[in-house]
Amino acid sequence: MKDNLKKIAEKLHDNQNFIITGHIDPDGDSVGSVLALTRILKKQNKNVRAYLDDRSLASFSFLKAEKDEIFDDDFLNTNNLVVIALDSGTLDRAALKEQIFKTAKLTINLDHHADNTHFADINLVNSDKAAVGEIIYDLAKFINADLKDEKIGDALAVAIISDTGALRYENTSSDVLRILAELMDNGVDIYRINKELFGSYSYESLLLKGLALSTLTLTKNGKIAWLYVDQSMISEAGSDYTEGLVNYARDIKGVEIGIFFSEEKPKSTRVSFRSNYYAEVNKLAAEFNGGGHARAAGAEINRPLEIAIYEVIKAAGKYV
Ligand SMILES: [Mn+2]
Numbered sequence: 220m221k222d223n224l225k226k227i228a229e230k231l232h233d234n235q236n237f238i239i240t241g242h243i244d245p246d247g248d249s250v251g252s253v254l255a256l257t258r259i260l261k262k263q264n265k266n267v268r269a270y271l272d273d274r275s276l277a278s279f280s281f282l283k284a285e286k287d288e289i290f291d292d293d294f295l296n297t298n299n300l301v302v303i304a305l306d307s308g309t310l311d312r313a314a315l316k317e318q319i320f321k322t323a324k325l326t327i328n329l330d331h332h333a334d335n336t337h338f339a340d341i342n343l344v345n346s347d348k349a350a351v352g353e354i355i356y357d358l359a360k361f362i363n364a365d366l367k368d369e370k371i372g373d374a375l376a377v378a379i380i381s382d383t384g385a386l387r388y389e390n391t392s393s394d395v396l397r398i399l400a401e402l403m404d405n406g407v408d409i410y411r412i413n414k415e416l417f418g419s420y421s422y423e424s425l426l427l428k429g430l431a432l433s434t435l436t437l438t439k440n441g442k443i444a445w446l447y448v449d450q451s452m453i454s455e456a457g458s459d460y461t462e463g464l465v466n467y468a469r470d471i472k473g474v475e476i477g478i479f480f481s482e483e484k485p486k487s488t489r490v491s492f493r494s495n496y497y498a499e500v501n502k503l504a505a506e507f508n509g510g511g512h513a514r515a516a517g518a519e520i521n522r523p524l525e526i527a528i529y530e531v532i533k534a535a536g537k538y539v
Pocket of ligand 1: 249306349351382
């Protein structure tokens, strides 16, 4: 790990032009890490852009991404591009046109998913890290980046707080607490970030939450719970914000696996898996061509919602 950190630090130093990307449907770790690394490199006078679209940035407007931090097509005319993918277990998962990745001078992959396929020229994958934000922090320390910069600190804190569920998940290590303490000492307002991430819902998204909760179902043995959202509920509520709904299933007392289903199209269902203590939901997700972490994983199933629910719940029974 240290070796790769050193190798990556050298490549950051020796190159000038960078695109930083996260994963599709980005979460706080993805957006926070991408913006943090973009800002770190910018401060080192690099020519760098975050590959994030308006839709991805909408929930993170408080991170105040500037136009000149964000990728646009003109940037593709830049020569000798180094592409850095964050928080993406596979190249498919990276939110970047494969062509851009393939034509890059050099590719780097920084991730914390145990099932990462090491798809880049240089790979630093550490599944002991709670968030990619933690890896970016290590890298920042290694290259003596300015962590007192408020916009870098905010982005790192968003990454780490998001992936630890505001310090509630099993991955909340003492390292995580030390990093956040340091960021706080540097002036990062953790209360404000928590408020933005977990206390700023739209009215419509809560209507959708109400509809989703009315579908909550528990298996006979009480170990698996699930809920879903379909297209009619999304139009009724006027929101498609489903972030965090899976936690309601996972957080029921006695439940080991919580599952959330979202009808994307008539024959496409997105599934999120969470577990509490022992069920390796990345293996369950892999049965449906998905992946992730032992306690948090996902899959995209090309089946109608009802059939996806039936098949997934049946398969989940083996893990509890
Ligand atoms: Mn992550």
